[in-house]
Amino acid sequence: MTDVRPVDNWETDFDVLSPRYVDDPFSIWDELRTTCPVAHTDRRGSTWLPTTYQDVVDLAHDIDHFSSLDITVIPFTGEEPDEPVLPYGVPPISADPPLHTFTRRLLLPWFSHRKVESYEAMTRELCAGLIDGFLADGRADAAADYAQQIPVRVIAAILGVPAELSDTFTGWVRAVLEFADDEEVRREGTIGLIEYFVSEVERRKSDPGDDLLSALLQTEVDGQPLEDSIVLGVAALTLIAGVDTTWSAIGSSLWHLATHPEHAKILATDPEAMPLAIEELLRAYSPVTMARVVTTDVEFQGCPMHAGDKVLMNFPSANRDPQAFEHPDEVILDRAHNRHVAFGSGIHRCAGSNLARMELRVAIEEWLRRIPEFRVAENADVTWAGGQVRGPRSVPVVFP
């Protein structure tokens, strides 16, 4: 059950699912950084919440005390099946070395700078097609109709999902990620994805294509082919980690530009402003919080952390820490000193960061090329999702 008791004390009883935290976590972090930089809660198990840049980075680098075997911010509370579909989880994100090391090496070349360039034309075409669908209406939901449609279709292509199945596939993934609080919808999406991938694994063993899934199935480690469940875990990871994360970054950025027309104007007219601006939007609206599990009792910043405790890798708060960033709550498009950790820090640095960055840039470029002036619709309800991934669910905009 979701614990919905209101929060009276953010230092000792925080709740990342409380409406205030989802809506405006920034003011909470600001306060905690000065009064109690590592907060604690016993809701959903003993959990710590660091808020400063230095603490978050130090924790991310201490892989001996802080394991990635469970990276979920909101623990799974359903019944575990007797024979889990993914006994190895979704490596490398949910693994420690050595499983982490070799699965990460398999995945990284698919998201290298060079490889990501080869996905750019497809991404641009996809964005343009989405805009074609609503341009004449003069209004659209920048989150649901645009941002949430992009990353899943790019990942689907990388995994070798045929174009004619793209809508169905997108529906399954959105069911799991966006409608997660609806048990029935979520289950349908999960079953659709599992059945599809299990059958594709069999098919592509005999009839491989030029895609990530086929490549993983052809891979040998120490002379042995990878186990199917590792292949399925890595494939599932690309969806879990590469979809709502990126759509949240795109959605937040478009919301920012809808509410800051002076920034939209700069980016629409000066392509050279884009590289630094993308990093600044990633810093200010970092979507992702990860988690670690404490391996052995350890004291961190005076806090007695016990084996089995969770520690939330609060990258979004690190990126708003005034000790690390001047005027952290201001979006400064040409910010020159920007060591943001939106993609994490250390050995678990987001493996898909190049892809995410490209998708974010292309999504903004295509939007501004066709819709340079837009604003949030009057009386519109801009709603946010939070927890592990923070981003707008709905950003109704008009472009008269």
Place this chain on the structure above:
Amino acid sequence: MKIRVDPDKCTGHGRCYGLAPELFSVDDYGLSSVIGDGTVPPELEDKARLAIANCPEYAVEELAE
């Protein structure tokens, strides 16, 4: 100006390459190294400073003369 990438610190964020592709090359795993011996031509010094100030792992360093 001369720079280097500390291979023990780089985890492949790709920020240096993204901001200054003239100065860095990256491998298939995202790991970065300086092109040539790391000597920065005067016209690229601003870009080199940008790369130093944007590395989340403090892996890009200026070498003392």
